[in-house]
Amino acid sequence: MWEAWFESAGVDSTDARCLPGHEPGAQVFTAQAAISGQGVAMLTPALFRDAIQSGELIQPFERVFDNGSAFWLVYPESHRNSPKIKLFRDWLDRELASLDPGSHKPG
Numbered sequence: 001m002w003e004a005w006f007e008s009a010g011v012d013s014t015d016a017r018c019l020p021g022h023e024p025g026a027q028v029f030t031a032q033a034a035i036s037g038q039g040v041a042m043l044t045p046a047l048f049r050d051a052i053q054s055g056e057l058i059q060p061f062e063r064v065f066d067n068g069s070a071f072w073l074v075y076p077e078s079h080r081n082s083p084k085i086k087l088f089r090d091w092l093d094r095e096l097a098s099l100d101p102g103s104h105k106p107g
Helices: 002-008 014-018 024-035 045-054 083-099
Strands: none
16 A cells, blocks of 8 residues: 555655555554554544544645545345434434545435
8 A cells, every 4th residue: 555655646666565554444553553653654534533633643744545445334225214224324424524525425
């Protein structure tokens, strides 16, 4: 992932091949390591908005790289109108809209 980020920034990424990456689900561990002073982390800023706003994490660059990954909310079609699924889906739509208005399509 580092190599792709450097390339998107127009920087030679030859040396980036030796930098450790992370699995998508491990961002919380990577963030905690950075917060505790163990190095730097490549994270999704929207997921760590509170830590960035509080100063626990610093976003040194405005550049945000989109690697094409996505999260999906899935459930059986027969449960689409289940009250608990509808409640969760509506909450998720509101949360996503508050992070980056216009960046997602409500469900």
